[in-house]
Amino acid sequence: MIRLTPSVYFNPREAGASNNGIIERDNDVVFVDTSEWLKNTEHDLKFLSTKIGKPVRFLINTHHHPDHTFGNQLFTCDIIASYRATEMFKQNETELPTWLKTEKEKEALENLCRVKIAYPNVFVKDKLRLDDSTPLIELTHLGGHTPDSLVVHVPKERVIFTGDLIFQGSHPFLVGSNIDEWINALEWLQKCGAKLFLPGHGNACGVTEVLLMREYLSKFKTNLKSLKSRGLSAKEIAGNPDLLQLPGLDKPQRVQRNVLYQYDKV
């Protein structure tokens, strides 16, 4: 965890794993996202008790993906998420037995065996303001990456946790995403007044990264549509992702799955 502003701590994890954060308020803290690995969330909680020493009032999930929520069970506080989250947490619960059956890696399997899905209990419809302490925190449901994606803004410090609406330095994960909604969400982010953007994956960044993300999504959609109209199948494009002329980024293996999912939607 690194302290980036007077109230905001951020843990940009290595190798593209999902990031977490803490917002320190007058008498308590608000956690933003947990990790797929219970040991990572346990480590963040240890940091909290030794370095900050305040109780957790809320845990916020920026969306339901396992790499942002599988540490939820370690919290006894209220868990806040979008009003669309419950149906998506149910999907996680339904898919967990399959993930357990198919996980080959020993450490990952041991971790998965410990996971119990912990659901949110406070919901954001459009906006929710946490004004019971300072600094004020504003949550806004935007969708895009997933139907339940939301962002967490600390206006006083001009910092915003974007969840997976920004993948900094790597190809985004577009399975289950609505690209048009995502582009609208990025337009909202551009205008929200924040200066520091804390992405779900990658390093803290500025508004330039919001623009790059928007360009990436537009390019992906336009080029996929044009290849499709020239008669190429989803499999042909997925087998030769260079055809999409996307920028060179980490996690190129995501492009294949993105093509297979988005082909029918463009």
Ligand SMILES: [Zn+2]
């Ligand atoms: Zn995600």
